[in-house]
Amino acid sequence: MILTVTLNTALDVGYRVPRLERHGTHRVSEVRVRPGGKGLNVARVLAALGHDVVVTGFAGGRTGEEVRTLLARRAENASAAPDAGSLTDALVAVGGETRRTVAVIDDATGDTTQLNEPGPHVAPEEWTAFLTAYRDLLAAGGGRCRAVALCGSLPPGVPVGAYGTLVREARTAGVPVLLDTSGEPLRRGLAARPDVVKPNVAELAGITGTNEPLRAAREARRRGAREVAASLGPDGMLALTEDGVWRAAPARRLAGNPAGAGDSAVAGLLSGLVEGLSWPDRLVRAVALSAATVAAPAAGEFDAPVYAEMLPRVEVTERTAAA
């Protein structure tokens, strides 16, 4: 199985309004709720690709319950699909209330305004309980855990060096670990030498000070990442790996909702890793999944026909200058 960690899970609330006006009063025309947080999105895409996935992190309060109920419903629906993998909830209970994230879609422009609650305060003993659960999941059944993804922001109370700790635990357990976060948690996580990091250009710039992707990715490797797969948004991905430097670009840019495109890229990279694909093939999958997610209505979902259409239309080029 593949393990995904979402310390700051969320109830994703999606609103449509005819036109968003600052300081106006709006009657919401459509409401959608989904389990959210990057690692849960990654897990749903991985399960749709046929992988058995276990999700962990924190869930608490009524919104936490709702996240778990929605996740169980998705797991049921997913298991009805012939080729889907299982999706297992191993979230750890927390006394605080899981956050809501509200995405307001403006029908007049198609743009999204996002409001993210900070998340529950996690007490030291809750963090300790999580670490125990995490270790058990990494060790599950002698090598059954084939990879782990550490995703997203930290809720209040979790130590800023949390991802460093989780990376080290994974390395000790011999489980390949991918880190997808930003800011100080990314900086601290890098120092623990994760196998892969998947920042976007802004996240890379935030820790390296440069907007030039190749230079920034090199700096991220220097700081501890064994391999770096940087997302370039609609322009695809850049990977600095032990086998070389690769650039993957979609044949065409798709219009749509970019929420979750990065999470689908993580699912593409991670599934490719456990299936033993080469880096170019992993990048093709990641970029095609990202594009198919932009074409889908929400994070954690992708448009299967668009995915199939894009797969042969991602171009990978190798840069000969060594990383």
Add this chain to the structure above:
Amino acid sequence: MILTVTLNTALDVGYRVPRLERHGTHRVSEVRVRPGGKGLNVARVLAALGHDVVVTGFAGGRTGEEVRTLLARRAENASAAPDAGSLTDALVAVGGETRRTVAVIDDATGDTTQLNEPGPHVAPEEWTAFLTAYRDLLAAGGGRCRAVALCGSLPPGVPVGAYGTLVREARTAGVPVLLDTSGEPLRRGLAARPDVVKPNVAELAGITGTNEPLRAAREARRRGAREVAASLGPDGMLALTEDGVWRAAPARRLAGNPAGAGDSAVAGLLSGLVEGLSWPDRLVRAVALSAATVAAPAAGEFDAPVYAEMLPRVEVTERTAAA
């Protein structure tokens, strides 16, 4: 006791953001949740004024549970105050999910952007169950129900003539009934001859076609309201009553959050009614409570020192031209 009806109860979610940008991503700096919907706000103010209140309407799903939990907590806190009345939950269960309303306060400007979910779909048998519960509450213990307030919007599935039905039931039971809604539900409710309606200028204009408050209020009486107390926002209130026409204005305008000012005015009018106050005294109370609510952080609350300060500072004038 006083009964308040909130067919479309809500979980009021309040967010603070440093600066709201259309199509931006915001980290919410503060999250507050409160029981919401106009009738619940009216009830909280009435209880704080010392009246025993029963709230009914619909509640469903996890947000409905949260509304009821928060209401119970407020009832407990309120009963700790020496002069407060009781607050009793007689909400009727509904299969759908009670709505959220999200108020985003922009710290840079102090303005609020409001997003209101439509509410749960109410099935015909749920509406019938509510009517039975409502009749029982009106009849409670032979004259114990001294007044009823019908407040706010209708959730999907409830007949648009619902307030007409509820007004007629109250009249049959001999319970004075105040109606505070807008649009077609107000128009239909008026025709059933409620004792008092409390529209604001925009709501009056919506059904009468005129923005001139006195003319619009006269038209509302002609359409069935026995008495009309129109809210003029920061300029106070205008009442067309069987005793005369009165205008009440606060000595000074208060800056603050106008959410819930109208609900506090309803609480002022209704408490004055059951206490047998004259119309001028009811208006003084309603206007002072509105001002004290603008000075408080949220609907359903008021600033007690501001209320005490404003009471002797509301000026009431009688218009000699008969209504």
